[in-house]
Amino acid sequence: MQDIPTFEEIRTAILRDTVSLNPDADITPDSDNYIRASSLASCATGQYAHQAWILRQFFPDTADSEYLERHCNLRGIRRKNATLAAGKAIVIGNAGATVPAEAQIKCGNVFYTVRTAVVIGAKGTATVEIIATEPGTESNQYEAIAGQFMAAAAGVAADVQIESATGGTDTETDSALLARLLELLRRPPAGGNKYDYKAWALSVDGVTSAYVYPLHRGLGTVDIVITSDNNVPSDDIVSKVQDYIDSVRPVTAKNSFVIKPDVTKVNIVVKVRLSGASLEQATANIRQALKEHFSALKPGDSVIVSQLEAVVSDVSSVIDRKLTQPASNLIAEKNKKIEWFMLGSIDVSIL
Structure with missing residues (x-):
């Protein structure tokens, strides 16, 4: 030009x-x-x-947001909406007390509501299903965390333990929307091949990535593993994806099954010799480097010990290292489940 x-x-x-x-x-x-x-x-x-x-x-890869959406609309692609995180919480109280539906729980700056009423059991605890009041990734909780009822019912303690809340996503970005459009242009619908299943899954709100395993359970079967915000999706999102794929997949397909990846936490134990940095500073840098490495692993990817050693060695203050856990490569299970390795605890000490 x-x-x-x-x-x-x-x-x-x-x-x-x-x-x-x-x-x-x-x-x-x-x-x-x-x-x-x-x-x-x-x-x-x-x-x-x-x-x-x-x-x-004129071109979707250089168009502004409004015109990018028009390019997508011409091909039946819409921008995905933000979704609500959903999960479970443990409440305590008197046996027989009722935790009412719509009861509100505060956790930091995030609020959740109880989805259905639950009666506390004889042991004085009950598990309730919760859902965030506002959509977005901020409401995701991947580890157990304390919360409080805004107004606890009679016989119910105010303190709550939120076990997890997953599936919260932000409104789809321009780059993600463009990626789906370009994928459609490069791989147009082909009567139900594995790329079609991936596109169908990615079109549902809350799905940020999808991995397709044709013939995973035999002839005519397709398994679709989905993730949300680079983590496990909520049951609601899995159900929505399953319903949508069942409505669009070829009638000749025997069975398609949308599943969550099965997460396995990988604990890291490493000894290092340092130069020019304290153990605390080096631990923070090693943790960040390992987080970036594990964030790039997809469901079904294996953990290679030599790669972990290289990640630690690449940290600027590390001049030598000895990785003691994991002791050998971890091969992801892909038959009975789709295993997804995620970073667990990190123990760094001086060599």
């Missing part, structure tokens, strides 16, 4: 044409010709900019 002339280049061209038509014309900065040329150059610059903007909207 030809370079767009600058304001100064346009004005110089106008002044040059003016002198070409009238060699005696005054084109000094204080002249009328100079002022008129500046005005025309300003208008022309705006027109060039507008034409360049229009050209960018």
Whole structure:
């Protein structure tokens, strides 16, 4: 594409044409010709900019958000909405006391509501299903955390332990929306091959990645593993994906099954020799490096010890290391389940 002339280049061209038509014309900065040329150059610059903007909207990879959505709409793709995190919490209280539906739980700046009423059992505890009041990733809780009822019912303690809350996602970004459109353009619908199943799963709110395993349980079967916000999805999202795929998959397909990956935490124990950094600082850097490594692992990927050693060695303050756990490579189970290795605890000590 030809370079767009600058304001100064346009004005110089106008002044040059003016002198070409009238060699005696005054084109000094204080002249009328100079002022008129500046005005025309300003208008022309705006027109060039507008034409360049229009050209960018022709192509989805350079289009603004509004026009990217129009490109997607022409092909039946819509921007995915933010979703609510859902999970479980443990409450305590008197046996027989009722935890009412819609009771609100506060956890930091996030609020959850109880989905269905539950009666506390004889042991004085009960597990309740909860759902966030606002959509987004902020409401996800992947580890047990304390919360409190905003107004505890009679016989129910105010303190609550939220076991987990997953499936909260933000509104789909432009880059993610564009990636789905480009995938459709590169791999158009093909009557139900594995790429179609992936596209169907990714079109459902709350799904951020999908992995398809054709013939996983025999002829005519397809298993689809989905994740949400780079973690395990909620049961609600799994159910929605299952219902949608069942409605669009070929009738000749024997069975398709949407599943969560089975998470296995990998604990790291490593001894290091350091230079120019404290153990506390080095531990923080090693933890961040390992988080980045594990975040790139997909369900079904194995953990390779030599790669973990390389990750630790690449930390700037580490001059030597000895990894004692895991002691050998961890091969992900893919038959009875789809195993997903995630980072567990990290123990760093001096070598």
